[in-house]
Amino acid sequence: MLIIHNDRGRFAHVALKIEEAAGRSVRPASAFMTDAVAKPMRQISVLLASIRAAVESLRTSEPPPRPQPTHFPEDKRCSSKGRHTYEVAMRTSYRCAVLLFASLFASWACAQPTPKAALLVVCTNAQKLDIVNPNTLQVVAHIPVGNNPHEVIAATDGRTAYVSNYGFGKFHTITEVNLVTQKRVRTIDVWPLLGPHGVDFVDGKLWFTAEDSKAIASYDPTTGKVDWIMGTGQNRTHMIYVFPGAQKIVTTNVNSGTVTIYQKYAVQAGSHLPGIPAGASLPQTGSDWLETVVPSGIRDEGFAVSPDHTQMWTASPVDGHVTIINVNTKKVVGTIDAKAMHANRLAFTPNGKIVLISGGADLVVIDAATHKVIKRIPVTSGGPGLQSNGILVEPDGRRAFVNCFTHNYIAVVDLKTLTVTGRIPVDAGPNGVAWAVRQ
Helix, strand or coil: HHHHHHHHHHHHHHHHHHHHHHHHHHHCCCCCCCHHHHHHHHHHHHHHHHHHHHHHHHHHHHCCCCCCCCCCCHHHHHHHHHHHHHHHHHHHHHHHHHHHHHHHHHHHHCCCCCEEEEEEEEECCCCCCEEEEEECCCCEEECCCCCCCCEECCCCCEEEEEEEHHHCCCCCCCEEEECCCCCCEEECCCCCCCEEEEEEECCCCCEEEEEEHCEEEEECCCCEEEEEECCCCCCEEEEEECCCCCEEEEEEEECEEEEEEEEEEEEECCCCCCCCCCCCCCCCEEEEEEEEEECCCCCCCCCCCCCCEEEEEEEEECEEEEEEEECCCCCCEEEEEECCCCCCCCEEECCCCCCECCCEEEEEEEEECCEEEEEEEEEECCCCCCCCCCEEEECCCEEEEEEECCCCCCEEEEECCCCCEEECCCCEEEEEEEEEEEC
């Protein structure tokens, strides 16, 4: 109130600075801006213009009588010290006003509801989950999700998301987020399982890898407990995919250079399971899991399962080779020298015809039938090491969203023209990505 009442010119200056900063933030940044994004940008610009007009009116109106300035004693030391204190107080008030207006504007700009179909983006460096409207290409919420978040998955109803707090084995928590209220609900402690990373949600349960514990597990949201654990015996069990029905699971084990395929079998009296000698004692729980370890590429990490659930493709960030495994026979059926250096994540299009590989500055596009590289689409300006990581294809197959980790944006790729058509600025270090469709 001190600034508004007694320093009207300074208040106007503060408001104008806020307008200028906000105007720069909403001005179209590139040729990638779409009409869906430009329209709300124009609306914000109109609002800012109105604010400026009001500020100008305030600036030119007759101010109320000013209070008499404080008179300091004649002693030079006291006078100098008093004036210095007053100036410091005014500068501090000015800065506080700037921060207050900036905070209010940011709150207004971001207070938008979560769309029915939303893109969830984990921003590792910012330790936040960004919710993106895929129609307007705007971030509608920034939610704090704890230490070193990496991967995210939405529950089946699209109202809850789970974010793994990884820390390369240092942490043992998963953060639960309400996507409707845009608030963190709770922190799930999965101790003694360490380094939760890859996540999936199938049959009402959250499935996750515990990398440092060389295990995978499931968490039941209804009981709030981890209800199943399976050891892998492999190093850095990183990513996970659970098939519908939760009868088969696939993981990559980075430092072992392997893929593990878990198959659940019913066990009854007289049952004979593959690889188990006849007459061997079997579990009395009614089922058993058998695991097959398949050698893959060097430090294979990301992978994708084909829409028909017959193949999984995984890629090496070291030599750029792709390994193709038949998940039914549990054998390698092909390799591709795709030269996908720094390969990090893979994704199939819904029709199963194209495979996308992120990691480097280019998004590598491969024909799934011919195993030929169709195109390399530049998604960043380049640089050393990992450039892009999380990748997600829209359910209708029109677009792909590629997280560009070192550049803090999401590249929007048109899968018909195989070109980048937009960029979505997000918080620092976009990493894991998932869809949430509210039911």
